[in-house]
Amino acid sequence: MKVVILTLFPEMFSAQNSLGVVGRAIGDGRLEVSLINPRDFAQDKHKTVDDRPFGGGAGMVMRIEPLLSALKSAREQMSGTLVKTVLLSPSGVVFQQVTAIASLSLEGLILICGRYEGLDQRFVARYVDEEWSIGDYVISGGELAAMVVVDALARHIPGVLGNKQSIIDESHLDGRLDYPQYTRPENAAEGSVPGELLSGDHNKVRLYRRREALRTTFERRPDLLTQQLFAVEERRLLKEVIDTN
Numbered sequence: 001m002k003v004v005i006l007t008l009f010p011e012m013f014s015a016q017n018s019l020g021v022v023g024r025a026i027g028d029g030r031l032e033v034s035l036i037n038p039r040d041f042a043q044d045k046h047k048t049v050d051d052r053p054f055g056g057g058a059g060m061v062m063r064i065e066p067l068l069s070a071l072k073s074a075r076e077q078m079s080g081t082l083v084k085t086v087l088l089s090p091s092g093v094v095f096q097q098v099t100a101i102a103s104l105s106l107e108g109l110i111l112i113c114g115r116y117e118g119l120d121q122r123f124v125a126r127y128v129d130e131e132w133s134i135g136d137y138v139i140s141g142g143e144l145a146a147m148v149v150v151d152a153l154a155r156h157i158p159g160v161l162g163n164k165q166s167i168i169d170e171s172h173l174d175g176r177l178d179y180p181q182y183t184r185p186e187n188a189a190e191g192s193v194p195g196e197l198l199s200g201d202h203n204k205v206r207l208y209r210r211r212e213a214l215r216t217t218f219e220r221r222p223d224l225l226t227q228q229l230f231a232v233e234e235r236r237l238l239k240e241v242i243d244t245n
């Protein structure tokens with residue numbers, strides 16, 4: 001899959017593109033990320049990409065022309081036709097795991113990072129397919145949001161996680177927060193490792209992890225449980241959690 005990112009700060013992506021899961025996905029040729037700076041398409045000698053908002057008010061607005069030239073350049077890089085153009089925006093729909101998984105079937109994704117107060121709405125209306133937010137807080141531009149999207153996406157590309165079953169575990173725990181993890185030593189000044197994990201009994205381990213995942217979810221994110229369908233076993237485990245609360 002190919003991702004083209006339109007950004008006034010392409011340097012922000014160099015760490016992500018060279019390190020960790022995303023860096024490896026790119027290195028292995030499973031993911032392609034390219035960066036286009038709208039400022040490179042600015043026509044005046046000062047390379048202006050923003051201007052004052054009509055109607056007044058604080059801040060600046062990104063002008064149509066440099067964005068459109070950058071977008072045309074991005075679309076020329078995309079071979080297929082199954083390409084979605086997304087604006088990262090505080091007014092977007094919230095990006096979720098399902099959004100990442102659904103995007104995998106695209107041939108390409110164009111991510112537009114806004115700066116200042118945002119983009120001229122005529123550009124958004126005409127050229128943007130969807131607007132994605134990463135949550136209800138204000139950050140200074142779309143770049144960090146684009147990095148979140150690329151990271152979440154890369155984890156779902158076949159082979160990227162090295163089939164260490166990590167992605168299987170994630171879907172296995174769909175709609176649940178993680179169970180707690182322990183490593184050596186068995187006994188530390190801070191406490192001991194739960195007996196179930198040392199038992200060697202795979203079913204005990206499985207039930208312990210499912211129960212503790214349900215406990216954390218029930219305590220911190222009950223909203224995740226309300227719409228879930230429960231297996232009989234999980235109803236019993238959740239009852240145990242509630243009864244020992």
Ligand code: 9D3
Binds near residue numbers: 089132140
């Ligand atoms: C909502 C704040 N706006 C009030 C007029 C001004 C504004 C602040 C920050 C407009 C844009 C931005 C830059 N933020 C993003 O581009 C952004 C974002 C975010 O701020 N929160 C969550 N997700 C995202 S995705 C892109």
